[in-house]
Amino acid sequence: MQDRVITSVLGELPASELGATACHEHLLIGEGHPVVIEPDFRLDDVEAAVREARELLAAGGAAVVDCMPLGVGRNPDGLAEVARRTGLTVLAVTGFHRDAFYPADHWVRALDVDGLTQRVIDDATCGMELPDQVPGRPVARSGSRPGLIKVAISGEHGTPLENALLEAVTAAAVATGLPVITHTESVAGAVKQVEKLTEAGVSPERVILSHMDRHGDLEAVAELCATGATVCLDWLGRPNRDHDRVVVELVVALIAKGYADKVVLGQDLARRQYWHAYGGGPGLAHLFTTVVPQLRQAGVSQRELDAILVDTPRRVLATSAK
Numbered sequence: 001m002q003d004r005v006i007t008s009v010l011g012e013l014p015a016s017e018l019g020a021t022a023c024h025e026h027l028l029i030g031e032g033h034p035v036v037i038e039p040d041f042r043l044d045d046v047e048a049a050v051r052e053a054r055e056l057l058a059a060g061g062a063a064v065v066d067c068m069p070l071g072v073g074r075n076p077d078g079l080a081e082v083a084r085r086t087g088l089t090v091l092a093v094t095g096f097h098r099d100a101f102y103p104a105d106h107w108v109r110a111l112d113v114d115g116l117t118q119r120v121i122d123d124a125t126c127g128m129e130l131p132d133q134v135p136g137r138p139v140a141r142s143g144s145r146p147g148l149i150k151v152a153i154s155g156e157h158g159t160p161l162e163n164a165l166l167e168a169v170t171a172a173a174v175a176t177g178l179p180v181i182t183h184t185e186s187v188a189g190a191v192k193q194v195e196k197l198t199e200a201g202v203s204p205e206r207v208i209l210s211h212m213d214r215h216g217d218l219e220a221v222a223e224l225c226a227t228g229a230t231v232c233l234d235w236l237g238r239p240n241r242d243h244d245r246v247v248v249e250l251v252v253a254l255i256a257k258g259y260a261d262k263v264v265l266g267q268d269l270a271r272r273q274y275w276h277a278y279g280g281g282p283g284l285a286h287l288f289t290t291v292v293p294q295l296r297q298a299g300v301s302q303r304e305l306d307a308i309l310v311d312t313p314r315r316v317l318a319t320s321a322k
Helices: 033-037 046-058 076-086 113-126 160-176 187-199 218-226 242-256 286-297 302-317
Strands: 004-008 011-014 021-025 063-066 089-091 093-095 148-152 180-183 207-209 230-233 263-265
Touching: 004 089, 021 263, 021 302, 046 076, 076 089, 093 113, 093 160, 113 160, 148 160, 160 187, 180 187, 187 207, 187 218, 218 230, 218 242, 230 242, 242 263, 242 286, 263 302, 286 302
Parallel strands: 021 063, 063 089, 093 148, 148 180, 180 207, 207 230, 230 263
Antiparallel strands: 004 011
16 A cells, blocks of 8 residues: 555645545535436535534545536535534545436537546546636636546446447546446446446556446345445435335445455435435434444444455555656
């Protein structure tokens, strides 16, 4: 891990300093098509994010991956403010979300694969694009850089736009060396993502497949782990808490199969109704206040918990120092 670093919104830190990490979260979602589709997605209050971040830190969390990519309401400067005010390590993403989150007149639909690739590379190397860009004017950028690249596939095969975005993200990942985190809606979609990325030269060790607890049974998820990719189990804290138990059981079973080092956790609590700061619950601290104790009760050792929450994020999210 020597000379390996994590790129947070406040700059690089040695990978060895990354603490317990929630690998799929959303701290801020501002203007963009997602909040038009679903107003409850609007997480635009920095003060609220600060309060939630402090709860997570108090519960034993240390870092989050904010998974809002280009053009859908990402707020790089807001993420940096939350990190500065709380001490939370925040990793942002570049890349793209699923087709449905981009309206018909969005710039994403006007670019070819080369143009999309360059947009991601510029975001990663020159600083993240700020929202509210004015067409025809130079792109305004944050002083923060992303730590990962995101890509999404809807259903089993993805839309034509999503397949172009996957091609662009694949090329950008090769060019930048950044790890890739994906949005999945099926096992077949996850398999396609791993295949396309690895065919182009992205190591599966650099890939996190989100939402796999929603879409695959134990054997399917284990097969994805066997490719070398990491699975993120992240449908935690929903109103029906029964799925927390499903995730705990899946973690225990994957450990028994020898995949303790291929699992990370998150919550994807991208709705106001899930945040204490907006009057809802269970709050971003839920992973550490509730699920981690349940894992311990189910027989998961501290060494195994450290692998899931600390060691694997350090390994997958680290890049070579610039």
